[in-house]
Amino acid sequence: MTAKTDPSLNDLFLGLDLSTQGLKATVVSPEFEVVYEAAVNFDTDLPGYGTEGGAHRHADGVTVTSPPLMWVESLDLLLSRMQSDGFDFSRVKSISGSGQQHGSVWLNKSAVGALKALDPERSLHSQLRSIFSVEASPIWMDSSTRAECDALETALGGAQAVADLTGSRAYERFTGNQIARIARLQPDAYSETERISLVSSFMASLLIGDIAPIDASDGAGMNLMNFRDKEWDAAAMETTAPGLKAKLGPLVPSHAVVGTIHSGYVQRFGFDPECLVVAFSGDNPNSLAGLRLQQPGDVAISLGTSDTLFGSLTQAMPSGCEGHIFPNPVAPEAYMAMIVRQNGSLARERVRDEVAGGDWKTFESLVESLPPGNDGYLGLYYFEPEITPPVVSPGIFRFDSAGNSVEAFSPAQEARAILESQFLSLRLHAEQVGLRPENLVVTGGASVNAVILQTLSSVFGKDLYAAEKSDSASLGAAYRAVHGFQCHAAHDVVPFSETMASAPAYRKVASPDPSAADLYTQSLGFLNRLEKSVTNG
Ligand code: 5FX
Numbered sequence: 001m002t003a004k005t006d007p008s009l010n011d012l013f014l015g016l017d018l019s020t021q022g023l024k025a026t027v028v029s030p031e032f033e034v035v036y037e038a039a040v041n042f043d044t045d046l047p048g049y050g051t052e053g054g055a056h057r058h059a060d061g062v063t064v065t066s067p068p069l070m071w072v073e074s075l076d077l078l079l080s081r082m083q084s085d086g087f088d089f090s091r092v093k094s095i096s097g098s099g100q101q102h103g104s105v106w107l108n109k110s111a112v113g114a115l116k117a118l119d120p121e122r123s124l125h126s127q128l129r130s131i132f133s134v135e136a137s138p139i140w141m142d143s144s145t146r147a148e149c150d151a152l153e154t155a156l157g158g159a160q161a162v163a164d165l166t167g168s169r170a171y172e173r174f175t176g177n178q179i180a181r182i183a184r185l186q187p188d189a190y191s192e193t194e195r196i197s198l199v200s201s202f203m204a205s206l207l208i209g210d211i212a213p214i215d216a217s218d219g220a221g222m223n224l225m226n227f228r229d230k231e232w233d234a235a236a237m238e239t240t241a242p243g244l245k246a247k248l249g250p251l252v253p254s255h256a257v258v259g260t261i262h263s264g265y266v267q268r269f270g271f272d273p274e275c276l277v278v279a280f281s282g283d284n285p286n287s288l289a290g291l292r293l294q295q296p297g298d299v300a301i302s303l304g305t306s307d308t309l310f311g312s313l314t315q316a317m318p319s320g321c322e323g324h325i326f327p328n329p330v331a332p333e334a335y336m337a338m339i340v341r342q343n344g345s346l347a348r349e350r351v352r353d354e355v356a357g358g359d360w361k362t363f364e365s366l367v368e369s370l371p372p373g374n375d376g377y378l379g380l381y382y383f384e385p386e387i388t389p390p391v392v393s394p395g396i397f398r399f400d401s402a403g404n405s406v407e408a409f410s411p412a413q414e415a416r417a418i419l420e421s422q423f424l425s426l427r428l429h430a431e432q433v434g435l436r437p438e439n440l441v442v443t444g445g446a447s448v449n450a451v452i453l454q455t456l457s458s459v460f461g462k463d464l465y466a467a468e469k470s471d472s473a474s475l476g477a478a479y480r481a482v483h484g485f486q487c488h489a490a491h492d493v494v495p496f497s498e499t500m501a502s503a504p505a506y507r508k509v510a511s512p513d514p515s516a517a518d519l520y521t522q523s524l525g526f527l528n529r530l531e532k533s534v535t536n537g
Contacts, residue, residue, distance in 0.1 A: 006030070007093055007485065015478030016078075016097040017471070018203050019283060020066075020139065021054040023074040025082065026474040027092075028482070032503045034469070038081050040074045042066075055139060062144040065136035068105045068202065073125040075206055079269055089271045094488075095207060095261070096278035096481040098286035098473040099200030101221040102173045106134035106182070107195045107211065115209045120268035124206065133193040134186065138178040145177035148184075148240075152177060152223060155239040160320030166236065167220045167227035167318050167325035167335075175222035176240045183241035196247050198222075200280035207277050209262030215254040217336070218282035220326040225251065227316070227325055227335070254281045254329035254480065255487045278484025283473040284310060285329035287443075288336050289483070290476025291467050294497040296334065297438030301426065301456065302472075304444040306387075307344035309426050309435070312336055317434035322388045325433070330483055330496035337433045341426060342387045345445060348452070350383055351418045355411035364451040366415035372458055372516035376401020377409060378527060379417035380534060388429050389535040397534045403526070419452060423459035424520065424527045431524070441506060443467040450510075457510035461517040465506035 007013075007030040015026045021043070027036040040046070042054040049070040050056070056065050082089070111131035118127060138144075149170035156162050159169035170177060175198065183190040195211050198219075204212035216230040224240060226233045230251055237244045252258065261275040288310055291300040299311030316325045316335040328334040356362035380397040398406040398417070409417060430437070440462045442453065457464040469475055479500065486494040 007482065010091055011093045012091040013478050013481040013485065014092050014095040015474045015476065015481055016095065016203060017283065017286065017474035017477055018071055018074070018097070018099045018199055019054070019473065020100050020141070023071070023078050024471060024474045025078055026471065026478045027087075028475070028478040030482070032479070032500070034475070036082075036085075036087060038078060038085065040078045040081070042070055042074065045077060046070055046073055055141060056136065060144065062142065064139055064141040066103070066139050067135065068132055068137045069125055069129055069135070071199070071203065072128050072206060073123070075203070076124045079265070083269055089269045092271060092275050094276040094278055094481040094485040096477045096484055097200060097203050097280035098283045098477040099198060099203055099218070099280060100140055101218060101282035101284060102175050102178070103137055103139040103199040104175050104178055105132070105137050105197040105199060105202040106189065106193050107131055107197060108133040108192050109194045111194060112211060115205060115211070118209050118262055118264040120264040133189050134182060137199070138182070139199075140173045142178065143172040145172045145181045148177040148180040151180070152236065152239055156235060158320065162223060163318040163320045165226055165233055166223045167316070168223065168323070169320045170223055176224040176236060179244065180240045190241065193247055195249060198282075200282055204258055204277055204280040207261055207265065208259030209264065210259060211249065212258040212277070213250045213252045213279065214248065215256070215279040215281045215329070216251050216327045217254045217285035217329040219251050221282055221324070224248070227318070227327060230327055252279050253332050254279050254285065254327070255332070255484045255493060257484055257488045276485060276488060278481050280477070281329050281480070282326070284308070284338055285326055285336060286474075286476035286480065287472040288312065288328070288476065289330050289479050289496070290472030290474075291441050291443060292479070292500050292503060293441070294331075294500065297436065298441070299430070299435055299437035299439070300441045300443060300467075302444040303344060303442065303452070305345055307341045307422065307426060308338065309430050310336055310338040311430075311435045311437065313434050315434055317432075319433050321390070322429055323433040329480065332493055337430075337435050339426060339429045339433065340387050341422065342384050343382055343422070347381050347383050347422070348418060351381065351414055355414050360449060363415050364449075366412040367419060367451045367455065369412045370416045372513055373519045373523065374413060374416045374420055377406070377413050377417055378523070378530060379409060379414065379421055380530060381418050381421065386535070388425070389531045391535045395534070397530070399530055403530060419455040420459065421527065423456050424523055425531065427460055428524050428528055437462055439465070441465050441467055442509070443470055443472055445470070453510040454513070458513040458516040459520050461512045461520065463508055463512070464510040466509045467506060
């Protein structure tokens, strides 16, 4: 890195993450030390909006929305809290951010004027309450658009064709399908809409006081963008809604600077007037940066309510059945692929409760009492409908080594079976979208459990490293703020590995059992056949 692009020691970089449940700030120093954090919880800090988990679940059981004005007010509240803490905004060189993917913010003709005219003497939400043409923003949990997904796949030549074009088959939560539904059901609101932002680009808009462009990584979560050339696709747009291109505006690379902070924040909070705002992006692309996945083969597994696996790759293999391909937010020539398994921690905890009375130590002893491979017994545990592989009707399916159905497992077989089948399934589907981990990082709540880590490492046949912080999206936004700042100074794309060169190394938490590696590799085909026999994919 040239000295010109290096930040000075006094500088700070701010990452914001607007998740489903709240808004979080993470501030890092140029050495990547987290020096400050603050958060707002939508339900408890802004109870007037009446959200549960940050969202409104509608009576039809499929529509899920959030009020965009709540997101505006949360920014006011977060910055005010930082001010009360004595946070020195003048040291912030750049800001970037993360937003829950797929959600949309619908702005009417008054929005640009209101954003430009922000008055530091008044709260943001009092000035921006009438800029929305749709006051309930559909978010990623919404699954009301099956008809629109079918229409898109029919128009473009099927699920694989949509995936080949946009990186994912048509998904209910993807923004284009949400737009198609609103355009059909609320035509007046659609025609009053001047611009449609993503949650991420909307938050950047609040900071620059103008409409910020959508970045290509989050743009790929819309089923509207050609994920290879990073341009809106004319056929997808035409099928989705009339005159859509003008309402979406341009796309920019994720490292692009989209503006400087609006003067209202300079006057009210003491920001440096030259503080840069780097394009905001989706939470998963930000997590990729937050977990420092820098080269093909770097893969992260987040063990949470749902288990997510994502990584960087150069050859994209979009699938009409599963997974998503997005442009990589920190390496414009590369991609990221992502697999989501709905039955994650809650499924593990449910089996633990049944076989070990809720005690992890007992569960661990049960798993360890049987050899890797479970003597050929394999179980598939879908307590909830599953995304990968697609399972509509929940159920549990147990098999012996010949693939015959088995009524029940012993507690030890059950304990080992759930871990092995979950992790084998992650590996199988990752390989099917071209992700073959070389360096494996684990994060999320379950990443403190030794037997889970050991099994994960053995199933993938790789050493396993742990990220020290679990909120990788806001941390990734702060890292991207540094990266965008450096790219801007260099007038070029600075390799993210150079940006992160001085970041501390990860801690190794497990090594694979050498006796198990071949066994697990051979089990992948068996698992694939069993999954296909019980799923819809
Ligand atoms: C990704 O495709 C998702 O729908 C979720 O991970 C959301 O981004 C959560 F915010």
